[in-house]
Amino acid sequence: NNGSASGGYSSPGNTESMNVPTYDSEAALSPPRHNVRFYQPTLGDEIQMLAKYVSVTRVEKQARDRLLQYLTATTGESLGGEFHTGLFGSFEANFSSFNSDVDLVLFQPQIARRDEAQEGEPVAGGGGQSVESSQNATALKSKPDANGALMALARCVDRQNHPRYHVVSLLSKAAVPILVVRDSVTGVWADISVSGDLSPDMTKCLDALERRFPKDFRPLTLTLKVILAQHGLGTPWRGGLGSFKLYLLVGKYLHTISRQQNPRVSQAGTKD
Numbered sequence: 405n406n407g408s409a410s411g412g413y414s415s416p417g418n419t420e421s422m423n424v425p426t427y428d429s430e431a432a433l434s435p436p437r438h439n440v441r442f443y444q445p446t447l448g449d450e451i452q453m454l455a456k457y458v459s460v461t462r463v464e465k466q467a468r469d470r471l472l473q474y475l476t477a478t479t480g481e482s483l484g485g486e487f488h489t490g491l492f493g494s495f496e497a498n499f500s501s502f503n504s505d506v507d508l509v510l511f512q513p514q515i516a517r518r519d520e521a522q523e524g525e526p527v528a529g530g531g532g533q534s535v536e537s538s539q540n541a542t543a544l545k546s547k548p549d550a551n552g553a554l555m556a557l558a559r560c561v562d563r564q565n566h567p568r569y570h571v572v573s574l575l576s577k578a579a580v581p582i583l584v585v586r587d588s589v590t591g592v593w594a595d596i597s598v599s600g601d602l603s604p605d606m607t608k609c610l611d612a613l614e615r616r617f618p619k620d621f622r623p624l625t626l627t628l629k630v631i632l633a634q635h636g637l638g639t640p641w642r643g644g645l646g647s648f649k650l651y652l653l654v655g656k657y658l659h660t661i662s663r664q665q666n667p668r669v670s671q672a673g674t675k676d
Contacts, residue, residue: 451623451624451627452623454623454626454627454630455622455623455624455626455627458501458503458626458627458630459500459502460500460501460502460504464502464590464592467589467590468495468500470587471569471585471587471592472489472491472506472594474566474569475489475569475594475596478560478564479510479557482557482560483553483556483557486512486553487510487511487553487598488512489508489509490508490509490510490511491507491508491509492507492508493606493647493648494629494647495507496606496607497607497610497611499610499622499625499626499647501626501629501633503630504647505593505595506593506594507594507595508596508597509596509597509599510554510557510596510597510599511598511599549598550580550581550597554576554581554596554598555574555576557583557596558571558574568588569585569587569588570585570588571583571584571585572584572585572586572593575641580597580641581597582595582596582641583595583596583597584596606648606651609651613651613654613655613658616659617655617658620658621658624658625651625654628650628654629647629650632645632650
């Protein structure tokens, strides 16, 4: 009984009647020679697929949202109404990969409103000198106490003894002091800094670059971000390349390539 009635195992001795090649024949060791077009992805296709694979999923976004909600509430508890929290960076611009951190800034809205109201107004007794040109002399008066605010927030996080959120480090001697908080369950990091006002929003810049290079900009930047992170080169305060500089670098590269491929457009004097 060779099991052919049940569609099961067939003995090697019955291969001729079934027209099945033996295991040591050339046909069994070689791919079938049929007119079948096999899909061979290009490098661009692979980058597109990789970028889609490493993008933040819905669950990963929810984990980052929970971390931001916790830090916002903790900031209000530790610093009162003196500081507000603002989101910026790749996550805010929807350009995060699965291993991207969250960038949060603590800013003082009263300083931002005062600077906006005074910008361009003449200084009394200053001979027509504008406030904008005199801000360098009074920068220390407007600059918030970054280390003091971050230390207060760090103490509040430690005091709460949260089961999943804890302080990793406080880089108080860096050019821009940063408090690093980590979600021990998901592994998501948050870099918290302090500014006199809300940090510039990169969303408009990324939107413009993505509109100009809709096919290449996002996949290329996400792929490079993952490669830099794998080699430990994606953290600015460790000497690596930050996300915003990477975006500008990729944008400049794509801009240069487009000018080379379209010399007539470049010579026509179109506004880039």
